[in-house]
Amino acid sequence: MNQGERIEKGIVLRAINYQESDKILTIFTADEGKIVAKLKSCRQPKAKLKFAGQPFCFAEWTLVQKGEHCIVANALEIESFFDISLDYDKLIVASCLLEMCDYVLNPEEPSGALFVELLKCLKMLAYHTPQPQIVFCKFALDLFDLSGYKIELDRCKQCNGEFNTHIIFDYDLGGFICGMCPCSAGKEISLGALKSLNIIQNTEIERLDSIKINDINLKEISSVLAENFAFRFNKHIKSLKV
Ligand SMILES: [Zn+2]
The missing domain is CATH 1.20.1440.120 (Recombination protein O, C-terminal domain)
Structure with missing residues (x-):
């Protein structure tokens, strides 16, 4: 883990499109409650973290604070609840x-x-x-x-x-x-x-x-x-x- 990063397990409650290819996620985390974080470039066709921009996605999130914004640096899917x-x-x-x-x-x-x-x-x-x-x-x-x-x-x-x-x-x-x-x-x-x-x-x-x-x-x-x-x-x- 890099400096300034934190890891949280959480479920996406809401995902809204932001600018050209980003999303703003509202994530319900187990330990820190509700967190709002920006998921960058996830709407590009081959985006690695495309899956993470969906409501219900339960993942382990690596979050980093940049100024006043919380940014998703990485996400590892635990369950998608796709069914x-x-x-x-x-x-x-x-x-x-x-x-x-x-x-x-x-x-x-x-x-x-x-x-x-x-x-x-x-x-x-x-x-x-x-x-x-x-x-x-x-x-x-x-x-x-x-x-x-x-x-x-x-x-x-x-x-x-x-x-x-x-x-x-x-x-x-x-x-x-x-x-x-x-x-x-x-x-x-x-x-x-x-x-x-x-x-x-x-x-x-x-x-x-x-x-x-x-x-x-x-x-x-x-x-x-x-x-x-x-x-x-x-x-x-x-x-x-x-
Ligand atoms: Zn009564």
Whole structure:
């Protein structure tokens, strides 16, 4: 390693074209959080690091600071997660996960736990056959948890009472409340959908391909979680199609 260089393992969250043949990458690194780095000349036809300019690319990055810019000096691919791009539904969900990470991470603020969750979810999508939206729900639940917005599924967030048939997700509170409690901005969900969410919460990422949720419930909980993301982080997930 040359002087001034550092090596980081990380996943490309975003890659935008810059000038004639460069790209500006947003890389989620395991140890340093989100880093923005310039990948030079990667859009030329025979560029050695062409592969590194793609979202999802998981690589070992050699980075060097030049003035105020961080430059990619080299990249060794660990996994491309190329298989995700072969399935439209998987690609949509995986793109949502990258987008969510990009929004919640502050530059160079380490978030090792979220990095591990992302990696596990991408592996599940690339190498197994889960219902893709289950992976979205699992990742969203874990992301809220890691960000201090854990969603409790067992009791009413307001009165701590048990749920009966009338359940509402209260967006201001960021949790489920019972039908007895007042709510200003919320969405009613079915008991079946709440049970599905419980199953997802209690299943490890590596086993998400072993559970099956009906499409109606899955749609219900995906949209509640996406709305909650918008309320908590003030950002709509653009990649999402629910
Ligand atoms: Zn209540």
